[in-house]
Amino acid sequence: MEEKRNYTLKIWRQKDANDKGGFVTYPLNDISTDMSFLEMIDVLNEKLIADGQEPVHFDHDCREGICGMCSMVINGKPHGPKDAITTCQLHMRSFDHGVTITVEPWRAKAFPVIRDLVVDRTSFDRIIQAGGYVSVNTGGVPDANEIPIPKKIADDAFDAATCIGCGACVAACKNASAMLFVSAKISQLAMLPQGKVERASRAEDMIAQMDEEGFGACTNTGACSAVCPKEISLEHIARMNREYFTAKFTAKKS
Amino acid sequence: MSWLHTTMNSTLGKKVLMALTGLFLILFLVIHLLGNLQLLLPDQGAAFNIYAHNMASNPLIRVVSILNFAFILTHVVYSIVLTRLNKNARPVGYAVPNKKSAWASRNMGILGTIILLFIIIHLKGFWYELKFGKVPFVEIDGIMMKNGFALVQAAYSNPIYSLIYVIAMVFLGFHLSHGFQSAFQTLGLNHNKYTTFIKKTGLAFSILIPGLFAMIPIIMYLKSIT
Numbered sequence: 001m002e003e004k005r006n007y008t009l010k011i012w013r014q015k016d017a018n019d020k021g022g023f024v025t026y027p028l029n030d031i032s033t034d035m036s037f038l039e040m041i042d043v044l045n046e047k048l049i050a051d052g053q054e055p056v057h058f059d060h061d062c063r064e065g066i067c068g069m070c071s072m073v074i075n076g077k078p079h080g081p082k083d084a085i086t087t088c089q090l091h092m093r094s095f096d097h098g099v100t101i102t103v104e105p106w107r108a109k110a111f112p113v114i115r116d117l118v119v120d121r122t123s124f125d126r127i128i129q130a131g132g133y134v135s136v137n138t139g140g141v142p143d144a145n146e147i148p149i150p151k152k153i154a155d156d157a158f159d160a161a162t163c164i165g166c167g168a169c170v171a172a173c174k175n176a177s178a179m180l181f182v183s184a185k186i187s188q189l190a191m192l193p194q195g196k197v198e199r200a201s202r203a204e205d206m207i208a209q210m211d212e213e214g215f216g217a218c219t220n221t222g223a224c225s226a227v228c229p230k231e232i233s234l235e236h237i238a239r240m241n242r243e244y245f246t247a248k249f250t251a252k253k254s
Numbered sequence: 255m256s257w258l259h260t261t262m263n264s265t266l267g268k269k270v271l272m273a274l275t276g277l278f279l280i281l282f283l284v285i286h287l288l289g290n291l292q293l294l295l296p297d298q299g300a301a302f303n304i305y306a307h308n309m310a311s312n313p314l315i316r317v318v319s320i321l322n323f324a325f326i327l328t329h330v331v332y333s334i335v336l337t338r339l340n341k342n343a344r345p346v347g348y349a350v351p352n353k354k355s356a357w358a359s360r361n362m363g364i365l366g367t368i369i370l371l372f373i374i375i376h377l378k379g380f381w382y383e384l385k386f387g388k389v390p391f392v393e394i395d396g397i398m399m400k401n402g403f404a405l406v407q408a409a410y411s412n413p414i415y416s417l418i419y420v421i422a423m424v425f426l427g428f429h430l431s432h433g434f435q436s437a438f439q440t441l442g443l444n445h446n447k448y449t450t451f452i453k454k455t456g457l458a459f460s461i462l463i464p465g466l467f468a469m470i471p472i473i474m475y476l477k478s479i480t
Contacts, residue, residue: 023349073352076351076353077352175339215265217339219340219436222356234439235444239444240266241441241442244266245442
């Protein structure tokens, strides 16, 4: 049943990448428990605009958990307290009446803050551009089942492909490491026949780009997988390591 | 060989060096423990002294011991390099810390630093003393050898020294509780057929090995006061 609740919001405000930034506290009353977290921020922003203040900038797009745009660390956890959802899928019924909610942007050198809670995630795009694609000619659309792929492998590849590239893994990692994201992208292609052809150069190039962007190394804490809205498994990181070292030690490099 | 340098210098390469040196040190712990458990035999240290004497005079063990020092050094140096790299990756931290992972896994650096301090105390107390210090000799089976047992016995009759050893083993246990399974993951060995086995073995290892190590100073101290 719908209820109205009051909250104290502690939100990170920062004018641009060069601004030092800091927390600003906003009291917010009569919030419906049926609202999503982003709708709650919308209500706050309406109030701020009405008061002639700058609204809180934040990323969002589809608001149905599939685009990977929303990016907020809520009370220390990317996408908030619930597991396997994005911020837009989080509802205010998950927060008790009267609590203080701390909202911070993704924190990583490779994700510089653009403004408030909006961070620049083009480093992910550059990693994809380095090799996260199939560039060989795979012909036209094949007939169903013409290319035999065992169901288990198709499932594993699909699990990896569910990564929406939101960056929660980087945000949660104590090292701001992008391994879970990169491993999901490498895995989804390495397991399928069309992607296998370029698996060696893909692993080498994407990991080189990942390092260049300034992401940290993996300590295998598992925090990334624990906060991932798509529950991407650490098995993909192990596979990425195998792909990388197999490529480095066996593939010919031009 | 520039490709090898590039490979080992990548974030993945550095982690593989941590994993490989870590696994070697894990193996070393087992051998070291098996040797040291002879301290508890009721033979006034004869078995332990013969073992220590043979170890000191075996050329193969000499090579392994140099490798062991080299691997400890590599593990330490790369941990510093990786920690710096990882800290640089997040210049501004969070106001609310994330706790969605095991405590030991987030604090391997702190645990490792404490273990390194312990290793220094340990080497000074026993390794250095046995090699360069004045240790009494004992004759066993007609052979004159250094009485390492007496050295250990004297050290562990000090309750504070023994306590340092026991506490250090707790930290080692936590370090291993993450390090053991993490090494396999880094080497790409994660598969639903055997990962549960690796994790359980790692947990058992991190309790059993430091536990047995800690037993030695405890029992030797208790023997010294009775």
